[in-house]
Amino acid sequence: MSLWADKYRPHALxxxxxHQDQAxxxxxLVNQGDFPHLLFYGPNGAGKKTRILALLRTLYGPGVERLRTEHMNFMTPSNKKFEIMTVASNYHIEVNASDAGMYDRIVVMELIKTVAQTHQLDSNKQRHFKVILLTEVDRLTKEAQQALRRTMEKYMATCRIILCANSIAQVIPAIRSRCLAIRVPAPTHEDITSILKIICKKEGLMLPDELSLIISQNCERNLRRAILMLEASKVKQYPFDINQSVVVPDWQLYISDTAKQILSQQTPGKLLEVRSMLYELIVHGIPTNVIFKFLLKELVKNCDMSLKHDIVEISSYYEHSLLKGNKTMFHLEAFVAKFMLLYSKFMEESLNGIF
Amino acid sequence: MSPEKKAWIKPFFGELSLNKPKDTIQNRPKLAVNNKRTHAQSEKKNSDWCNTYIPQSVSKLAVHSGKIKEVQIWFESLDNKLLTNSKFLLVSGPSGCSKATAVRLIAKHCGFTCLEWITPMSAEPIYDQCTGGYSYESVQERFQDFIWGATRYRSLNCGISSNQFLLIKDIPNVFLDKPDEFHNIMSRFNSASKFPIVFIVNNEKLVRNLFPTEILEKFKVQEIKFNPITRKSVLNVLGQIIKAEQQHNKLLKVPNSNELNTIYEETNGDLRSAIIHLSFNCMNVQNKTIKTSSTAPKNEHLDLFHSIGRVLYPKRELNSSLEFKFTHNPDNLIEQFAMQPSTVLGFLQENYLTRFSSLIDVCEGADAISAADVMLSSNFMFGVSIYDISLSSLSVAVRGLMLANRNPIKTFRSIVKPKHFQYTNDVDIYHDIKRWFDNEHESPKNILLDLIPFVNELGTDKQKEATKEFCRFKRK
Structure with missing residues (x-):
């Protein structure tokens, strides 16, 4: 049984x-037969991967969907061996180089070299290039990105590279300028509700408008999550009820709990508690930028309009230093401390205003 | 020394070689000896008091008598020729606590001759007669040869005493990386030799590395741990030295008991260092008194926790109502951290929060740490070395914290290890996720964020089981 999210993924552009115009x-672009390196970027669940796979399918035909997973071995200069999982068809190979952590540079260089050094067997029938799909490029280290930039130019003749990232802010300009950047914005709430309805129709289910609205509001405009939510709700209770509660991700609830803690009291002791909660999130592998984003969202909800401006300003400052720095926790904590200070000051002033 | 003269047998005329100039001895393993240095040497204006006043009998050792007894018992047990007894003795303890001196003296007392390995400083080429070329011998080979030779052949002048033992004080560095090789040599020695062997190690880590418990048991190594010399013994020895020195140097500047105490505190039970300090303090430079503090303390013995404490509980000295300075200079504190700046920063970040009393201060402190981390991560700056950057970033953090903490909370709290050490293995988590969801072609991050929350409804039983363990948040 495959998930609905995979089952109803469009296979053709x-x-x-x-985003039909973009399609x-x-x-x-594909019909011309050749294209430059591409850089898809956009939030999670916006359909980047869907578009890339559809693009590959129009390029090479249904053969790209015959996927196999391969484990590739790499060796670091210090003779440490490590393994990376790749997904490949005859025409393309997909790899998430940031899995290798600090050794991502080696993966990028070695992988592209091995793939790009061989030509396609039958260049008349097939395209004369292969495609390398690199995901999560924004999580690559700067060194890896520099290496990528060089290899990109070198092997232009035999391969095209498609990059996939959440934001291009962390992709070095040298790569950005070598690629055709394609932004895939998140679907609107209307898009999501209509897609949910289409899926339910195909599954032969009745979906009340209210529920589809709730899901679309709770999914952070992430289509994948919306479809998963729908499926989860169906498993939980069918026929659907208008007042049915949707499953909200646990980590999201935990972040809003953290926010509540921050709002409840503003003391150094509380900050210590919040720190341990933030660590709890980090231990569970929630990326820091996600934590930051949701935390800010939850905090801002409870702030006065005049305060909101300041909060967003300091958050952008600490988010920047978080990206620049090494230990994400330091900056998260500094942000929380600053927020607490601003919030408690504001509360005091407004209390004084009342009396 | 010409290479031709080096034959394959290296003669060890230890006691005779005492007359030779020192540098020739150092280059090879030598038979060192129950040093019979006399006051004759000190007359040549020799201020090396450590050797001049080396104790001449067991009773004069500054070591605790219990430890002396232990060593003595071990040596005496060798005489019993019981096969069950251990051939190995491991003496460990901090430097300067008279380990080697005690072993040598006690051995002499029990009638043993000492054969000591000294790691050669430079490799000399060895002339190979077959090929006519020169080859180099690795330190490891030499060590092996030494042990092998020492177990097979007796010194030529061993007629004096029939018993001899091997003293290995500096274990060649090659074995630090290859403890297995070392254990090999030990086991060969164990089976082949009649002679006992004494290891002297002053480094706890080395002991753990080279002599793990199973090795200790396997070779029946007896371990004796020496403690730092006590205050009383150190003062006693220093007093004796002063007395002896006064006899032939009337102009000697005698330090008072206060100064002697300071010497003890600075050297922390390291007798050798204490004697050197003493000789420096006693120097009579044109009758000018030298302040004790002018001797550079061995090191101030500020461990990491101590220095971090000084940052987290900053002491201020008010000069006037507006000006103040810190009792402990931040620059000195930064220099005293003998650890990687990022580690120190981690410790500071983990611990600063519980020492701050107000939120405003916390905010400034957190800001400083955040700024320091950004600085620490910026490796690419032209003309500035990474070392400088890391020092100045640490300076930002230390000064920032010290300034921000206006009213430190004075209650005691232990200093905790930074948590983020344990939490940096997110790659591992993603690895696990990949294993559990091997049929998914999504990136593990997306699986974690999108799929795992719904796994109860949608996942397979195996996935439910796997994620149950991992994805529950601990709530209070």
């Missing part, structure tokens, strides 16, 4: 449900 451009 003609069939995508939203047309992509079709035109």
């Amino acid at each position: 003609q069939k995508v449900d939203y 047309k451009h992509l079709i035109n």
Whole structure:
């Protein structure tokens, strides 16, 4: 049984449900037969991967969907061996180099070299290039990105590289300028509700408008999550009820708990508690930028309009230093401390205003 | 020394070689000896008091008598020729606590001759007669040869005493990386030799590395741990030295008991260092008194926790109502951290929060730490070395914290190890996720964020089981 999210993923660019204009451009691009390196970027669950796979399918035909997973071995200069999982078809290979952590540079260089050094067997029938799909490029280290930039130019003749990232802010400009950047914005709430309805129709289910609205509001405009939520709700209770509660991710609840703690009291002791909660999130592998984003969202909800401006300002400052720095926790904590200070000051002033 | 003269047998005329100039001895393993240095040497204006006043009998050792007895019993047990007895003795303890001196003296007392390994400083080429070329011998080979030779052949002048033992004080560095090789040599020695062997190690880590418990048991190594010399003994020895020195140097500047105490505190039970300090303090430079503090303390013995404490509980000295300075200079504190700046920063971050009393201060402190971390991560700066950057970033953190903490909370709290040490293995988590969801082609991050929350409804039983363990948040 495959998940609905995979089952109802459009396989052709003609069939995508939203951003149709962009899809047309992509079709035109592929029909010309050749294209530059591409850089897809956009939030999670916006459909980057769907578009990339659809693009590959129009390029090479259904053969790209015959996937196999391979484990590739690499050796660091210090003779440490490590393994990376890749997903490949005859025409393309997909790899998430940031899995290798600090050794991602080696993966990028070695992988592209081995793939790009061989030509396609039958260049008349097939395209004359292969495609390397690198995901989560924004999590690559600067060294790896520099290496990528060099290899990109070198092997232009035999391969095209498609990069996939959440934000191009952390992709070095040298790479950005070598690629055609394609932004895939998140679907709107209307897009999501209509897609949910289409899926339910195909599954033969009745979906009340209210529930689809709740899901679309709770999914952070992440289509994948929306479809998963729908499926989870269906497993939980069917026929659907209008007042049915949707499953909200546990980590999201935990972050809002953390925010509540921050708002409840502003003392150094509380900050210590909040720190341990933040560590709890980090231990469970929740990326720090996600923590930061949701925490800010929850905190801002409870702030006065005049305070909101200041909060967002300091958050952008600490988010920047978080990206620049090494130990993400330090900056998260500094942000929370600053927020506590601003918030408690504001509360005091407003209390004084009342009396 | 020409290479031709080096034959394959290296003669060890230890006691005779005393007359030779020192540098020739150092280059090879030598038979060192129950040093019979006399006052004759000190007349040549020799201020090396450590050797001049080396104790001449067991009773004069500054070591605790219990330890002396232990060593003595071990040596005496060798005489019993019981096969069950251990051939190995491991003496460990901090430097300067008279380990080697005690072993040598007691051995002499029990009638043993000492054969000591000294790691050669430089490799000399060895002339190979077959090929006519020169080759180099590795330190490891030499060590092996030494042990092998020492177990097979007696010194030529061993007629004096029939018993001899091997003293290995500096274990060649090659074995630090390859403890297995070392254990090999030990086991060969164990089976082949009649002679006992004494290891002297002053480094706890080395002991753990080279002599793990199973090795200790396997070779029946007896371990004796020496403690730092007590205050009383150190003062006693120093007093004796002063008395002896006064007899032939009337101009000697005699330090008072206060100064002697300071010497003890600075050297922390290291007798050798204490004697050197004493000789420096006693120097009579044109009748000018030298302040004790002018001797550089061995090191101030500020461990990490101590220095961190000084940062977290900053003491201020008010000069006037507005000006103040810190009792402990931040620059000195930064220099005293003998650890990687990032580690120190981690310790500071983990512990600062519980010492701050107000939120405003916390905010400034957190800001300083955040700024320091950003600085520490910026490796690419032209013309500035990484070392400088890390020092100045540490300076930002230390000064920032010290300034920000206006009213430190004075209650005692133990200093905790930074948590983020344990938490940096997110790659491992993603690895696990990949294993559990091997049929998914998504990135593990997305699986974690999107799929795992719904795994109860949608996942397979195996996945439910696996994630149950891992994905529950501990709530209070």
